[in-house]
């Protein structure tokens with residue numbers, strides 16, 4: 735980085751924003767196979783958090799790849815860059831006081847670890863959206879597994895490209911067993927226990 739670029743300290747800090755918002759900001763990082771349910775759960779959770787009055791934003795692989803990451807494909811290198819950019823963007827979101835819900839396959843442990851290391855401990859909550867490949871393939875909401883099996887998509891995660899499961903995620907959901915509401919409840923319980931949000935207390939600050 736250019737040595738002549740100097741960080742400018744804001745007066746409206748993340749702590750002040752949290753006080754104003756009545757909740758803290760964290761990164762909820764959903765990782766798992768395509769079709770495991772990352773986007774479905776992230777959007778359902780966002781709906782619940784929105785109803786609690788929380789400021790949220792979903793960053794979703796399919797959407798982000800239309801814009802910010804529209805120049806990237808699915809080689810290992812492009813996936814590294816995809817997750818690097820999303821890590822940086824999520825960091826800005828939490829600085830802005832927003833709960834960032836990131837739904838990306840993010841198949842590589844090292845990429846997720848790098849994203850985690852961009853922020854302070856406790857700010858990055860890894861959620862493994864677990865689901866057996868056979869179930870994801872049966873769901874196949876976009877018909878892409880079928881195309882991958884037919885050899886029409888090269889390097890498809892779970893078929894011809896690896897998925898590295900998280901070793902120590904903060905939260906594990908098994909969408910072959912738990913329904914969407916149960917998954918959302920489990921995350922809200924976690925956020926409540928960690929005093930990130932205060933359900934039923936829309937306007938009360940969590941920071942004092």
Ligand SMILES: Nc1ncnc2c1ncn2[C@@H]1O[C@H](COP(=O)(O)OP(=O)(O)OP(=O)(O)O)[C@@H](O)[C@H]1O
Nearest residue numbers: 767768769770771772773774873875909912913914
């Ligand atoms: N318990 C569950 N949780 C989440 N989704 C479920 C569950 N049971 C069934 N589904 C269905 O599984 C599909 C999951 O698709 P979704 O797009 O959310 O997956 P994804 O992990 O975001 O995949 P991709 O990486 O391809 O975007 C949806 O059609 C959803 O309705």
Ligand SMILES: Nc1ncnc2c1ncn2[C@@H]1O[C@H](COP(=O)(O)OS(=O)(=O)O)[C@@H](O)[C@H]1O
Nearest residue numbers: 768795808813816838839840841878889890891
């Ligand atoms: N080769 C591929 N591997 C995985 N997903 C793919 C591939 N080609 C297209 N997709 C689609 O792209 C989306 C996944 O994008 P990301 O979450 O952004 O992936 S990641 O691997 O870089 O984290 C899914 O909707 C998936 O169905």
